[in-house]
Amino acid sequence: MNFPPITKNIASWQVRPCMVDYAKTCAEFSWDAVRAELAGLPDGGGLNLAHEAVDRHASGPRARHLALRWLGKDGSVRDLTYADMAQGSARFANVLRSLGVGKGERVFALMGRVPELYFAALGTLKNVSVFCPLFSQFGPEPVWQRLSRGDAKVLVTTKALYEKKVSTLRERLPKLQFILLADAEDDLDAGVRSLPKLMSAASDQFVISPTSPEDMALLHFTSGTTGMPKGAVHVHQAALTHFATGRYVLDLHPDDVFWCTADPGWVTGTSYGIFAPLLHGVTNLVDEADFDAERWYRLLQDQKVTVWYTAPTALRRLMRIPGEPRTQYDLSHLRLIHSVGEPLNPEAVVWGQQALGLPVHDNWWQTETGGIMIANYAAMDIRPGSMGKPLPGIEAAIVKHDEQGLEVIQESNVEGELALRPGWPSMFRAYLHDEARYAKCFVDGWYLSGDLAKRDADGYFWFVGRADDIIKTSGHMVGPFEVESALMEHPAVAEAGVIGKPEPLIGQLVKAFVVVKAGHAADDALCNELIGFGRKRLGPAVAPKEIAFVESLPKTRSGKIMRRLLKARELGLPEGDLSTLEND
Template sequence: KVGAIAGPMFSAFGPAAIRDRLLNSEAKALITTPELNQRVNEAKEELPMLKYIILVGAKDNLKKGELSYESEINKASEAFNITWVNPEDYLYILYTSGTTGKPKGVTHVHNDMISHYITTKWVLDLRADDVYWCTADPGWVTGTVYGIWGPWLNGISQVVYSGRYDAEKWYSIIEKHKVTVWYTAPTALRMLMKAGDEIIKKYDLSSLRYICSVGEPLNPEVIRWGLGVYNLPIHDNWWQTETGSIMIANYPSLPIKPGSMGKPFPGICAKIIDAKGKELPSGKHGFLALKPGWPSMLRKIWRDRDKYNEYFRTSGWYATGDTAYMDDDGYFWFVGRADDVINTAGHRVGPFEVESALVEHEAIAEAGVIGKPDKERGEIIKAFVVLNQGHQSSDGLKKDIQEFIKKRLAAHAYPREIEFTQNVPKTRSGKIMRRVLKARDLGLPTGDLSTLEED
């Protein structure tokens, strides 16, 4: 309302991650808490543009440049003069991590609100009497767009919870507040599945009428599980920080094909293209691309024009960086990030396809898959798996898993190497960080780790 550009950050960021974002954005003011401000202080000398630190919950012992949020509110006028802006004025910057270098500042404009409003209404199926809960952290784009702006624009009552994942706590929230629409992540759903069905029986979840997920592809096994325990289908959807709002979705009226991203939102032109920008027929794997021009499309990468231009290097298209295919019914299917696809002995294998098959094995709770260099095959498939309780790692189990994947997928698609691990590195939004798995396995630099979920 004051015309300033906002920039949310994860509360789990360390001093280096905070410094990188504040330095690149040249932020002049930061709103935080006294506890989190301790990390800011470690980087403050490197932030000459930062003039004000507004502390929520602090009234005493303020240092130079620090302000008490409560004190400033008490002194403020009851009348607020709104600054009128143009639709193309910058609204917010969200930083996304890359494989190398510093995180990039994806910049959006006020016109985004059009997309926020209509996608929240029609994809999440929100109605006037709903109680809505988006479990995403506000430091992640889903938490910003669909945890704040989308429901606000639609006038929806919503639940806000600041704690970490806990199956019993989450179910108790749904029961207590009678949540009707629940928007969460596949990782959270897999963790709930791992927690077991007996917990669910302790809570009344009958208020739920609609469940959506986002952040990474939703495994078919989770969809089948959700239908069994919640008696509701889980509607997956796809979008990116750069797209600013949901682009492809499984809508309330759309029959779900387990594992599919769904179909494009009205007005969104999505196609599968080859490296030269030629459209590919249904069933052919290629690059997922969007026709530019929708309201919430990124407008720039903050202070990096070259990086912005890379998104539009294929004439007439926005390059998502994802590989996918479209079936004969117009549903889109995620294959993997373009730089994640494994080429083993001439066969292109998407890691998500293998991961989805792996978690259908009774012993496996989570899985991450990478391509590992191999002299004979170019690359081999390597899987990192987290076991369910009651299962022990062994050579026999490895062989059983390999045979399981051969039968589920194909002889060329099974993991020739399997490593049992306690966890799979993920972002705080739940995406498997395959580049981190690969870098650690090969002894290479891991790149930016500021969005890595901490154990």
């Protein structure tokens, strides 16, 4: 179904959008002008992301402004001003310095949405170390893969997560020197320390060392279709993109209350759950609890949220609940709704307009881009189903490429690969320890996203599909290879192939096709055992939700599993070219 455009009448708005004229803003835009709006470190010390996010506000008129309001699962509330955030992050930076953690060394965080996570993120950057967030629902094996690949020196976590997911990994992680427990009163041993004790002994003042805009700041892992997860390297200069997107996409104003529902274990939860709102000096809302429709609506109402950034999965869940939210809850403060994580179906855009009184603004970006690249903007008409138009300062194109080179497609509504002109501030600078893979992302002066899209005659971009096998489930990126590898550790499993199967509520569910070893029965009991095994090893967000037993897996002659063929057969789609199929 084609939905008509949703037009905007900004003349009636109480808050004027930051960007009213898209074409004019793009024509006049420069990254140098964005850089000039940030303070920089004193005495020409460079650019530090944490300094821009908290210290420059803490030393100015917004020092007592509410920076972070934390809502606990148990109903508790903790308010932190920009001065509080500056002091807490300074204490953490001093903790790192006291432990001998230096510039460029990796500090990982494996924990839920608690205030200590935000102090750790900002304090790590103040120390010019590298912050590496992990999703708290990962199982032990994904945790080990990322800590090992990322050369972890420090891990910040909780007692429960340490015992459940980390304690058995220590012998396999010789570079991991310190584990800091955010909720432990005393040290467990010389390598497992109480973070509260260390923080209480640390000074709340810290002088940030000179920081180059190109110094490594963040390491975000993204799953690949083969091999270990990829570590995308981002630098302090990413602050410019976070600031620009906070203004032009999120449309942040000084008195806004902003809520990003993404977990900081994913790139959205750091770029837009930490940095973008703090860079703009607004109030950032953090909810510790998981999704609950009534809780979310009450939070929007009681906290007077003005700008809300959530995921299609959550919106689809809300859409399934009968009733009219606006008759049950006061959502009058809500000004903008944004969606991230996977393509947003047009029905959700229209549902927002009908049920919440506001359309949902979809946007597109990746772990590798570090920030939003294409978006629907506050003052721009929305075409439901479209990603929108490129951010000012971003050049996007639809391209086709082969052994002969790359061609930019000039015609409208022609499918091709979505590409970006390199050079934006938050562009990833490397895949850690994998220069060859990084080089393959760039062809003839373009970054190739791996996503298929098209552009209409008016410059709106439309997502078509992923060019590889990455599975997007409930807003999470799942690599088939890591799921297959975990399943094959079960004594009954000979081989496994994993695909994403469309599921309306969560986007895709993870389905595994398993070849059983001789002597094991491929029955319901084994199916249930494998699902439980997968959840224990990988965590519920990554583990397969369906298992199918097969006699063999389709492979190429070189031995690679043909996941696209598994998916085509599962969904009854054309099987395509089978010329490389083994024993075809």
